[in-house]
Structures are given as C-alpha cells and as structure tokens.
Amino acid sequence: MPSLHFLAPDFAMADALADLLARRRIGVTRGAAELGKGAAAFVAAVADLSHERAVIEAARAQGVRMVVLVKEGAERLDLTSDLGGRLLRIALPAASGRATSDAGLLMLADILAAPLRPMVACDPVTGGLLDLAARVARTDVTVFINGPTGSGKEVLARAVHAESRRADKPFIAINCAAIPENMLEAILFGHEKGAFTGAATANRGLIRAADGGTLMLDEISEMPLGLQSKLLRVIQERQVTPLGTATEVPVDIRIIATSNRDMPAEVRAGRFREDLYYRLNVFPLTTRPLAARAEDIPALAISLLRRHWPQGPLPMFSAQTLDLLAAQRWPGNVRELENVVQRALVLCDGQQITPDDIVIDSASGPVGAAALSGLRFAEAV
Missing domain, CATH: 3.40.50.300 (P-loop containing nucleotide triphosphate hydrolases)
Incomplete structure (x- = not known):
C-alpha cells in the first residue's frame, strides 16, 4: 500500500484527511521525519517561511521527493506548485463538517491520492x-x-x-x-x-x-x-x-x-x-451504479472538477451543492456526473459552485435551479 507521512503533529485536519486517504487505500504515517523515510510525500501544516524550509530540508534528508505544505484556515482554497510539481502549497479553508462531504478536505485528499491511486473511492x-x-x-x-x-x-x-x-x-x-x-x-x-x-x-x-x-x-x-x-x-x-x-x-x-x-x-x-x-x-x-454508492459522489465531483478546471484558483463546491449531487440517481453514472460538473464550471462565478449552477438532465430535458430560470442554461449552451 502506498503511504504518505504527516510531519506536523499539530495538523488540525490530519485525522479527517487520513480517513479519506484510507478509504482510497493509501496509508498514512505520522511523527518525526525519520519515520517517513520511503513515503511518497511529506505533508505538513506550516505557519511561516522558516517552517516551510525546515520541512523541505527534512524531506531531502529522507530522500522524499514530494512535499505538500498546508496552510489551514484560509479564506478560500488555493493551490500553487514549484519544483516541477514536487512542491505543492495548499491554502485550505476550515473544515465545514463531515470529511466525506467537505469540499476542501476532499480536494486535498484527491491532490494527494491521485498520483498514487487514480481510482476514486470514498464509499x-x-x-x-x-x-x-x-x-x-x-x-x-x-x-x-x-x-x-x-x-x-x-x-x-x-x-x-x-x-x-x-x-x-x-x-x-x-x-x-x-x-x-x-x-x-x-x-x-x-x-x-x-x-x-x-x-x-x-x-x-x-x-x-x-x-x-x-x-x-x-x-x-x-x-x-x-x-x-x-x-x-x-x-x-x-x-x-x-x-x-x-x-x-x-x-x-x-x-x-x-x-x-x-x-x-x-x-x-x-x-x-x-x-x-x-x-x-x-x-x-x-462495479456498482453511482446511485448505490452515494459517498463516492462528492469525491468524484471534486476529482472531475480538478480534471476540467483549466488553470488558476479552483472554484469550490458549496456544502449544499455536494448534498444536492449526492441525492441524485445518476442513471448515466460517472459520465453523467462529469457532464454536470462541466456545465457547472461554465455557469459558476469562478469562486464557488452553488446549487444554482447545477443542471441535471431528465427525460423531459435539463432541470435544476439554473435551468428553471430559463436563462443561464441557454446562455451556457
């Protein structure tokens, strides 16, 4: 099982993040840098530039080629990378609730897990x-x-x-x-x-x-x-x-x-x-239909969002939006969910994806708050 190492003991979201990674069958070790030798990446919450440097030096000393630096309590999610993608800086908003439906935590889990296990799993x-x-x-x-x-x-x-x-x-x-x-x-x-x-x-x-x-x-x-x-x-x-x-x-x-x-x-x-x-x-x-594995839906939506957002700060799903997506039947399974996420990226304001940005197909045509307005869906397509 591939593993990651959490370096900072005061990482507030460590337990919730470790749970999401375990659902994807990625192990987590914690503690001193020496305990993380051979890990796929070091993950640490950092407060300042000197702390960043210490984490990077610890990773180099243990031969770990990837470092993820997390700034907790940010106003919005932000992601930057250096060193050819081997150094990631993630500004993460405070957790809003359950890890399996928290957009920020799901985003961080997908960023960490995708290179190791591309198949999304939360259920x-x-x-x-x-x-x-x-x-x-x-x-x-x-x-x-x-x-x-x-x-x-x-x-x-x-x-x-x-x-x-x-x-x-x-x-x-x-x-x-x-x-x-x-x-x-x-x-x-x-x-x-x-x-x-x-x-x-x-x-x-x-x-x-x-x-x-x-x-x-x-x-x-x-x-x-x-x-x-x-x-x-x-x-x-x-x-x-x-x-x-x-x-x-x-x-x-x-x-x-x-x-x-x-x-x-x-x-x-x-x-x-x-x-x-x-x-x-x-x-x-x-494999089961998406409707039979509701806990996978928010995680898949986040993964698809990352796949289709071109560049720059990612818009975040609101908690209400993730709840709305999880409640759908999705007869077209992941392909239908992917279509809905792409539509939402067209309709959203670039900062947050709300229920008004969700347009879901039905037998009688597109439905949803945006479609019912009679305006935004027509503009999008």
Missing part, C-alpha cells in the same frame, strides 16, 4: 472493491469486470494492471462494440501483407501489441460469435495466428474483459459462448 464497498483488485493483481488470472456503463470498469481494469507485475508493460484497451465486425479480427489478431484487399503492410494486431502486459477487451459481449471461438483459443493456448498465415505466435498477456450486460442471460440466449464466458470469468469483479 466502504468501493474500498472493498479496490482491495479485491489489489489481491487479484498479484496473480496473472483472467479478470471479468461487470457493471453498468459509466461505472468505472476501465478505471478498475487499469488499477489491476497498475498493481501487477506487468505495470511497466503495455495496457492495451479495445472497445469490441466500437469496431466494425469485418475489421475487428484483423485489429485484434493482426495480419500479414496482402492477407486481404487493402492490406498493403503487415500489422501485429492489438493482442501482440499487449505482449508482456494487459489486454482489456471492453464490452466483450458485443464480440461476434465467430471471433469468440478464435479468442477462446488465444486464451487457452496463449498463441495467436495472424490473418494470412498459418504460423502461431506465442504471446504473454493478461486478459481483462468487461461488459455491461447480464452475461448468463447472454449465454442462455446463444449470443455468447458458454465455454468462453467461463474462461473469462475466472475472477469476477462488479
């Missing part, structure tokens, strides 16, 4: 899913991730790859639903020059491109039946036969498949091979 069940992903990552078994569209299947697949012995090798993802059937075989298995009309050059294919690493077959339930039998042989033999040749080429890959469908129902309907399903479903992981 306990999501944390348990990260634990399972870390355990299966230590092996090479095939993983099948099932869950609704937009619920984080690819993010989870990347987390498995990042925790595995293959982390420094390629992670190749292909969406089986996005490629025409007559092209999918050549893209996956590769082909020799002249194997078919238009094949002016040879191509290794994505299976061989992933050699040594991980191949993610996204929405595998959309793969044509004819290709399913060929994929089954690749999984069984760990060999691939490019189009236009009879030569089998050995490959060393880990396969992660995903689907948003009820796979046993697909098998019963004859749309998916039963033998292939059981070859893929060695270790199943399931």
Whole structure:
C-alpha cells in the first residue's frame, strides 16, 4: 500500500484527511521525519517561511521527493506548485463538517491520492472493491469486470494492471462494440501483407501489441460469435495466428474483459459462448451504479472538477451543492456526473459552485435551479 507521512503533529485536519486517504487505500504515517523515510510525500501544516524550509530540508534528508505544505484556515482554497510539481502549497479553508462531504478536505485528499491511486473511492464497498483488485493483481488470472456503463470498469481494469507485475508493460484497451465486425479480427489478431484487399503492410494486431502486459477487451459481449471461438483459443493456448498465415505466435498477456450486460442471460440466449464466458470469468469483479454508492459522489465531483478546471484558483463546491449531487440517481453514472460538473464550471462565478449552477438532465430535458430560470442554461449552451 502506498503511504504518505504527516510531519506536523499539530495538523488540525490530519485525522479527517487520513480517513479519506484510507478509504482510497493509501496509508498514512505520522511523527518525526525519520519515520517517513520511503513515503511518497511529506505533508505538513506550516505557519511561516522558516517552517516551510525546515520541512523541505527534512524531506531531502529522507530522500522524499514530494512535499505538500498546508496552510489551514484560509479564506478560500488555493493551490500553487514549484519544483516541477514536487512542491505543492495548499491554502485550505476550515473544515465545514463531515470529511466525506467537505469540499476542501476532499480536494486535498484527491491532490494527494491521485498520483498514487487514480481510482476514486470514498464509499466502504468501493474500498472493498479496490482491495479485491489489489489481491487479484498479484496473480496473472483472467479478470471479468461487470457493471453498468459509466461505472468505472476501465478505471478498475487499469488499477489491476497498475498493481501487477506487468505495470511497466503495455495496457492495451479495445472497445469490441466500437469496431466494425469485418475489421475487428484483423485489429485484434493482426495480419500479414496482402492477407486481404487493402492490406498493403503487415500489422501485429492489438493482442501482440499487449505482449508482456494487459489486454482489456471492453464490452466483450458485443464480440461476434465467430471471433469468440478464435479468442477462446488465444486464451487457452496463449498463441495467436495472424490473418494470412498459418504460423502461431506465442504471446504473454493478461486478459481483462468487461461488459455491461447480464452475461448468463447472454449465454442462455446463444449470443455468447458458454465455454468462453467461463474462461473469462475466472475472477469476477462488479462495479456498482453511482446511485448505490452515494459517498463516492462528492469525491468524484471534486476529482472531475480538478480534471476540467483549466488553470488558476479552483472554484469550490458549496456544502449544499455536494448534498444536492449526492441525492441524485445518476442513471448515466460517472459520465453523467462529469457532464454536470462541466456545465457547472461554465455557469459558476469562478469562486464557488452553488446549487444554482447545477443542471441535471431528465427525460423531459435539463432541470435544476439554473435551468428553471430559463436563462443561464441557454446562455451556457
């Protein structure tokens, strides 16, 4: 488990911040600088320039390459970086309530956690899913991730790859639903020059491109039946036969498949091979819809805000806004939440995101305080 070291014992928000990091499966040590040797970063609350220098020198002495300096009780959140991003200064407003819905603390937790564990987790069940992903990552078994569209299947697949012995090798993802059937075989298995009309050059294919690493077959339930039998042989033999040749080429890959469908129902309907399903479903992981993990919603909103805000001081979600977001059903899951956050960034005043800046789609069109005014949403789009 990656860890951070809290250097200052008088860090007022240390307990709440450590709890948020633990939910993301990032450990925290505390105390003297010597106890933090090998940590990913030193985190310290500082009062003046001399204190900053002392923290930086302590980090250098212990070989810690990243330092995060926190100024507590600021009027608004502010973030600056130096030394190529290895020194972060964060001005943090006083905590407003529960850590899991405090915008400032969630922002700081995401800043600290994202480089170590990109997958956002605040809900306990999501944390348990990260634990399972870390355990299966230590092996090479095939993983099948099932869950609704937009619920984080690819993010989870990347987390498995990042925790595995293959982390420094390629992670190749292909969406089986996005490629025409007559092209999918050549893209996956590769082909020799002249194997078919238009094949002016040879191509290794994505299976061989992933050699040594991980191949993610996204929405595998959309793969044509004819290709399913060929994929089954690749999984069984760990060999691939490019189009236009009879030569089998050995490959060393880990396969992660995903689907948003009820796979046993697909098998019963004859749309998916039963033998292939059981070859893929060695270790199943399931992502849940966003509505089933309300504690993840504020943390995800903060992470998406950081992703889409271009530069400069970040606007803050008000507590009421985070409560509003957490109360929604989100049928489009994280993708829908991302759309709403981007709209809010257009509508907000640049300092705070209020409930008036939230516009949520419904069957009858956009709804929300901003949309009901009949003005701001129209201006934004």
